[in-house]
Amino acid sequence: MTRVDVNGVTEPADVCSTAMTAPETRNERKERTRRALLDAALRQASERGFAGLSLREIAKQAGVVPTAFYRHFESMDELGVTLVEESMRTLRTMIRGARNAPGGSADLIRASVRTLSEHVRSHEEHYWFLVRERYGGTGAVRQTIGVELKLLAGELAVDLARFDGLRDWSTDDLRMLADLIVSAMLATVLDLLEARPGSEAEITAEAERKLRLIFLGVPHWRSS
Amino acid sequence: MTRVDVNGVTEPADVCSTAMTAPETRNERKERTRRALLDAALRQASERGFAGLSLREIAKQAGVVPTAFYRHFESMDELGVTLVEESMRTLRTMIRGARNAPGGSADLIRASVRTLSEHVRSHEEHYWFLVRERYGGTGAVRQTIGVELKLLAGELAVDLARFDGLRDWSTDDLRMLADLIVSAMLATVLDLLEARPGSEAEITAEAERKLRLIFLGVPHWRSS
DNA sequence: AGATTGAGTGTACAGTCGTTCACTGAAAAT
DNA sequence: ATTTTCAGTGAACGACTGTACACTCAATCT
Numbered sequence: 001m002t003r004v005d006v007n008g009v010t011e012p013a014d015v016c017s018t019a020m021t022a023p024e025t026r027n028e029r030k031e032r033t034r035r036a037l038l039d040a041a042l043r044q045a046s047e048r049g050f051a052g053l054s055l056r057e058i059a060k061q062a063g064v065v066p067t068a069f070y071r072h073f074e075s076m077d078e079l080g081v082t083l084v085e086e087s088m089r090t091l092r093t094m095i096r097g098a099r100n101a102p103g104g105s106a107d108l109i110r111a112s113v114r115t116l117s118e119h120v121r122s123h124e125e126h127y128w129f130l131v132r133e134r135y136g137g138t139g140a141v142r143q144t145i146g147v148e149l150k151l152l153a154g155e156l157a158v159d160l161a162r163f164d165g166l167r168d169w170s171t172d173d174l175r176m177l178a179d180l181i182v183s184a185m186l187a188t189v190l191d192l193l194e195a196r197p198g199s200e201a202e203i204t205a206e207a208e209r210k211l212r213l214i215f216l217g218v219p220h221w222r223s224s
Numbered sequence: 225m226t227r228v229d230v231n232g233v234t235e236p237a238d239v240c241s242t243a244m245t246a247p248e249t250r251n252e253r254k255e256r257t258r259r260a261l262l263d264a265a266l267r268q269a270s271e272r273g274f275a276g277l278s279l280r281e282i283a284k285q286a287g288v289v290p291t292a293f294y295r296h297f298e299s300m301d302e303l304g305v306t307l308v309e310e311s312m313r314t315l316r317t318m319i320r321g322a323r324n325a326p327g328g329s330a331d332l333i334r335a336s337v338r339t340l341s342e343h344v345r346s347h348e349e350h351y352w353f354l355v356r357e358r359y360g361g362t363g364a365v366r367q368t369i370g371v372e373l374k375l376l377a378g379e380l381a382v383d384l385a386r387f388d389g390l391r392d393w394s395t396d397d398l399r400m401l402a403d404l405i406v407s408a409m410l411a412t413v414l415d416l417l418e419a420r421p422g423s424e425a426e427i428t429a430e431a432e433r434k435l436r437l438i439f440l441g442v443p444h445w446r447s448s
Numbered sequence: 449a450g451a452t453t454g455a456g457t458g459t460a461c462a463g464t465c466g467t468t469c470a471c472t473g474a475a476a477a478t
Numbered sequence: 479a480t481t482t483t484c485a486g487t488g489a490a491c492g493a494c495t496g497t498a499c500a501c502t503c504a505a506t507c508t
Contacts, residue, residue, distance in 0.1 A: 025505080025506090026453095026454085026455080026504085026505050026506070029455075029505090030454090030455065033455080033456085047362075048275065048362055049273070049275050049360055049361075049362060051272065051273050051275045051276045051360075052275045052362070054494080054495070054496090055495080055496060055497090056494080056495070056496080064455095064456070064457095065456065065457055065458075066496080066497085067456080067457075067458085067497075067498085067499095068455070068456050068457075069496095070497085071454080071455055071456070072455090076496090131359050132359055132360045133360065134359065135355050135356055135358065135359035135360050135414065136273055136275075136356045136357065136359050136360010136361060137273075137360060138271075138272060138273060138276070146418070173433075176430055176433050176434060176437070177437065179411070179430070179434070180408060180434045180437065180438075183407050183408055183410070183411035184404055184407055184408070186407070186411075187403070187407035187410075190359065194370070206400055206403070209397075209400050210400060210403070210404045213400070213401065213404065213438065213441045213442075213445060214404075214437065214438065214441060215441070216440075216441030216442075216444045216445060217437045217438060217439070217440030217441030217442075217444075218437075218440075218441075220440045220441075220444075221437060221440060249475085249476095250474090250475055250476070250483095250484085250485080253475095253485075254484090254485065257485080257486085278464080278465070278466090279465080279466060279467090280464075280465070280466080288485095288486070288487095289486065289487055289488070290465095290466080290467090291467080291468085291469095291486080291487075291488085292485070292486050292487075293466095294467085295484080295485055295486070296485090300466090449508105450507105450508085451506105451507085451508075452505105452506080452507070452508090453504105453505085453506075453507085454503105454504100454505095454506100455502105455503100455504095455505100456501105456502085456503095457500105457501075457502070457503105458499105458500095458501080458502105459498105459499090459500090459501100460497105460498085460499085461496105461497090461498085461499105462495100462496100462497095463494100463495075463496090464493105464494080464495070464496105465492105465493080465494070465495080466491105466492100466493090466494105467490105467491085467492095468489105468490085468491075469488105469489090469490090469491100470487105470488100470489095471486105471487075471488085471489105472485105472486085472487070472488105473484100473485100473486095473487105474483105474484100474485100475482105475483085475484090475485100476481105476482080476483070476484100477480105477481080477482070477483085478479100478480080478481070478482080
């Protein structure tokens with residue numbers, strides 16, 4: 001029974017002993033350790049921050065010798081970029097989910113916030129990474145997130161343009177509104193991440209109230 | 225001429241050669257190197273983040289041997305807390321400045337944003353530190369900032385309670401409004417810090433519009 | 449069947465890190 | 479005038495960092 005179990009990373013108990021598993025081609029194996037490296041990095045970064053990553057610990061947690069890291073990533077920065085892209089994909093998935101929410105515009109806000117909350121809960125590490133590195137990060141990683149976030153605000157602005165009270169808003173005003181919403185929701189995400197398990201409901205409730213307040217101002221806006 | 229000049233930290237050219245300077249008591253000297261340590265740490269943290277701090281580099285930049293650090297701080301964490309307190313004092317000074325702005329409630333928003341902008345410009349390192357560690361930080365530092373920020377939102381809520389349309393708002397609603405404002409302004413701070421020198425004006429302009437939009441909703445709010 | 453590829457291994461090296469310890473020497477206290 | 483205090487010194491430690499290099503050996507290609 002030589003089950004290798006490195007630092008809480010449970011190596012799937014397969015490999016040869018049972019005949020029914022793992023025809024596993026070479027590329028599949030490679031992809032698997034690549035994922036293991038990414039997962040280890042993500043977990044570690046969501047705790048200590050990207051700056052506090054250690055190539056050696058990532059490798060150890062992935063069940064691989066340190067030098068093997070370079071078979072998958074040229075440098076730590078490349079891994080960072082990959083992590084940003086991945087987390088951003090997660091975020092975008094969330095937005096799409098909120099967009100296709102059950103039609104009724106009455107409690108569209110409630111539905112959106114609910115979607116956000118659930119998504120954060122089920123992708124905590126990705127959101128930790130995003131929120132952390134958006135502000136705390138260094139160089140390339142932070143800037144990439146910043147750019148992607150502005151891009152995302154742009155998409156949101158387009159979505160908003162379809163709503164009744166917003167049809168005649170200028171592009172610039174829409175973008176401002178989207179930015180405002182994004183920053184408010186980002187703060188909500190952090191609150192959700194830091195919250196002790198019970199208090200989830202009141203956080204989402206407050207998030208809803210913030211959005212409602214913002215949209216209350218919309219009908220009275222005149223672009224000066 | 226044995227002028228010691230360590231890594232860009234210019235040692236004031238005093239000490240004995242000119243008779244008119246430096247009676248400098250022992251405590252004064254101590255306080256001076258303490259400040260040098262704090263300044264070095266602050267500068268370094270505003271670039272690489274608090275997690276990326278190195279005791280040795282801080283000491284070097286302060287013109288002192290590494291071990292001397294322990295004469296002033298028991299640990300890195302203690303230095304971190306000191307930095308938080310200091311930066312928070314700066315922030316509070318700003319708030320007070322905005323509160324006592326020239327009375328006219330008409331362009332009170334404009335005045336406040338202007339105060340914010342100027343304050344950020346003249347205390348970049350403190351604001352970098354706060355924004356960075358608020359989200360990116362680890363453990364004690366991040367939590368301390370979070371708590372202080374909530375406290376500050378509380379103060380802001382009290383201030384808001386004095387305004388016309390807000391006199392009958394519940395404490396909870398006021399706090400929500402204050403939170404919303406704080407998160408929006410925090411995003412503005414980051415924008416200001418990252419902005420290339422020219423684009424300062426448009427950022428403050430957008431910040432003003434965001435605040436105006438928020439306050440447009442205020443008269444139509446009814447606490448559900 | 450034999451040659452090739454390449455993911456993962458193991459060792460080794462040069463740095464940096466925080467921290468310890470015994471010390472120096474001038475300012476402060478006696 | 480003598481003793482005490484203590485900010486700053488300098489060497490040494492053990493642990494950890496990223497990275498270079500030569501290696502193995504099973505999956506893949508010819």
